[in-house]
Amino acid sequence: MKVFKFIFLTTFLAFFATVFAFAQSGDDALNGVRSAIKAGSAKEVARYFNNSVEVGLNGDKASYSQAQAEFVLRDFFSKTPPASFEYLHQGSSNEGQKYAIGKYTSKAGSYRVFVVVKQFGGSYRIDTIDFTKE
Helix, strand or coil, X not given: CHHHHHHHHHHHHHHHHHHHHHCXXXXXXXXXXXXXXXXXXXXXXXXXXXXXXXXXXXXXEEEEEHHHHHHHHHHHHHHXXXXXXXXXXXXXXXXXXXXXXXXXXXXXXXXXXXXXEEEECCEXXXXXXXXXXX
16 A cells, blocks of 8 residues: 555645646747747747737738638748837736747848736747738
C-alpha cells in the first residue's frame, strides 16, 4: 500500500509540475507575440491565438477562427513585411487582461499595433490584434 501511495503522489506532483511549467504569464505571451510580429511570422503569432480572434486592419475589424486569422496576418505580412517592431507601452486591466501598444514599420508605412491577451485556462491567448496605419 505504501508503494501505491508513493507512486500516486509522485504522479500527482509530476502532473502539476508539468501544468505549471506550461502555464504562461501575460508578459510571456506578449513577449512571444512581439518576437513573432518582428519576424513577420503569422504562423508564430497564431500560436498565441485564442479559438476566436478579433483582427483589425486599418479600421476593418472582424472575428476570425485561428486558421482564418493566421491567413489574414500572413497576407498582411506578405504585403507589408516588417522593417521593425517594438512595444511603446504595456499594461493590464483590473480584470487581468494584458495589453501592448506598439509601432510596426514597413516600407509601406507605419502602423500602430494594439494587442490584447486574456487568460484562457492556464495560459494567455490573443483576444484582439489591431494594425492601424499612422
